[in-house]
Amino acid sequence: QSALTQPRSVSGSPGQSVTISCTGTSSDVGRYNFVSWYLQHPGKAPKLMIYDVSERPSGVPDRFSGSKSGNTASLTISGLQAEDEADYYCCSYAGTYSPYVFGTGTKVTVL
Amino acid sequence: EVQLVQSGAEVKKPGESLKISCKGSGYTFTNYWIGWVRQMPGEGLEWMGIFNPGDSDARYNASFRGQISISTDNSITTAYLQWSRLKASDTAIYYCVRRPTITGAPLDYWGQGILVTVSS
Numbered sequence: 391q392s393a394l395t396q397p398r399s400v401s402g403s404p405g406q407s408v409t410i411s412c413t414g415t416s417s418d419v420g421r422y423n424f425v426s427w428y429l430q431h432p433g434k435a436p437k438l439m440i441y442d443v444s445e446r447p448s449g450v451p452d453r454f455s456g457s458k459s460g461n462t463a464s465l466t467i468s469g470l471q472a473e474d475e476a477d478y479y480c481c482s483y484a485g486t487y488s489p490y491v492f493g494t495g496t497k498v499t500v501l
Numbered sequence: 502e503v504q505l506v507q508s509g510a511e512v513k514k515p516g517e518s519l520k521i522s523c524k525g526s527g528y529t530f531t532n533y534w535i536g537w538v539r540q541m542p543g544e545g546l547e548w549m550g551i552f553n554p555g556d557s558d559a560r561y562n563a564s565f566r567g568q569i570s571i572s573t574d575n576s577i578t579t580a581y582l583q584w585s586r587l588k589a590s591d592t593a594i595y596y597c598v599r600r601p602t603i604t605g606a607p608l609d610y611w612g613q614g615i616l617v618t619v620s621s
Contacts, residue, residue: 423605435614438608490551490608
């Protein structure tokens with residue numbers, strides 16, 4: 391079970407949009423609509439931002455949106471804000487006996 | 502309010518055993534799976550394993566199977582992650598996580614993390 395592939399870093403200016411890709415295989419991202427995204431600020435625990443590909447938990451701003459096409463899921467942050475600067479991880483369900491695989495993580499920098 | 506509160510930082514020597522804990526509150530403990538995620542220094546997240554307190558069903562990442570053990574004490578709504586023989590490479594932050602029982606559900610709540618340092 392290999393980690394999902396994410397870009398090491400992405401950056402944007404305040405107000406711009408950035409998109410983070412998350413590439414898996416036909417056994418995880420491509421097979422199930424159970425992709426989630428987590429935000430992690432330095433020294434803090436990760437926080438759930440998106441689940442089931444595109445659903446937002448209560449309290450998550452609608453600037454965050456998710457999508458999926460084939461074996462690749464994406465997280466888009468619109469109207470980038472300084473507080474969005476963090477590490478982001480995707481995660482996919484991968485079946486009953488080994489349910490989760492995380493992405494390699496992407497550092498988002500707000501210029 | 503749902504909370505997962507983890508025990509404090511640990512410093513151990515290689516070969517020693519360790520059991521760290523995670524106390525859940527604000528929800529029905531036996532209605533949700535509870536799992537553990539590792540983050541080595543400067544690295545990403547790795548799913549280690551997950552445990553159903555309701556029926557003691559456990560699932561482990563193949564990379565960790567045989568190296569760790571996950572259990573719960575439902576009477577005190579606490580989950581545990583245990584090693585019988587630590588290695589220096591076990592140095593990491595360990596997060597406990599909650600997962601609803603629905604297939605494919607996300608890890609919706611996280612503990613604050615425990616830093617485990619293994620050094621001679």
